[in-house]
Amino acid sequence: MKYACFGYVDESKFETIPENEMNALIDECFAYDDLLRKGGHFAGGEGLQSARNTITLRYQNGKMSITDGPFVETKEQVGGILFLEAKDLNEAIQLLTNHPGAKFGPWEIRPIEDMIPAQKASEERRRATAVR
Numbered sequence: 001m002k003y004a005c006f007g008y009v010d011e012s013k014f015e016t017i018p019e020n021e022m023n024a025l026i027d028e029c030f031a032y033d034d035l036l037r038k039g040g041h042f043a044g045g046e047g048l049q050s051a052r053n054t055i056t057l058r059y060q061n062g063k064m065s066i067t068d069g070p071f072v073e074t075k076e077q078v079g080g081i082l083f084l085e086a087k088d089l090n091e092a093i094q095l096l097t098n099h100p101g102a103k104f105g106p107w108e109i110r111p112i113e114d115m116i117p118a119q120k121a122s123e124e125r126r127r128a129t130a131v132r
Contacts, residue, residue, distance in 0.1 A: 002043055002085055002112040003092040008105040009079035011050060028100040036084070041095055043083035051077035076105050083112070 017025070036042035054077075056067050080101065086092040092109050096102060 001088065001092075002083060003089070004110050004112055005082040005084060005092070005096055006078050006108040006110070007080040007082065007101055008076040008107070010076050010105060011079075012075075014079070014104065025100060025103075032099050032101075033082075036095065041085050043085045045080065045082035047080040048078060079105070084109075 033042055033045065051069065054069055056069065058065050058067070082096070082099075082101075084092050084095055086095060089109065089111070096107055096109060099107075101107075
């Protein structure tokens, strides 16, 4: 099963880390990602730019509104996303617990929904509608 893991950081604290400490942490994180790859658990991941560069889209009252910044205003913002392949939630928790990036803030682990059945059903409905 695939899991999306969202890492949260307090950007104001994150920006105060000395460069040599940051480089050591980044190296430690990438080394752990390599271990996840070797074990067949790493399914992708990316660091995110600052929440200051975020745009939020929201459909309301019949039209789309666009606002600067994240949807939720909190001290901690999503700083990265990691996709794990794990046999179950317990294994995903175990894998992420050992990740050095977990030292910086909370991580949310969410199972990824298999959208293939919904996609196929949608294709069938659209095909049936197009035939008429």
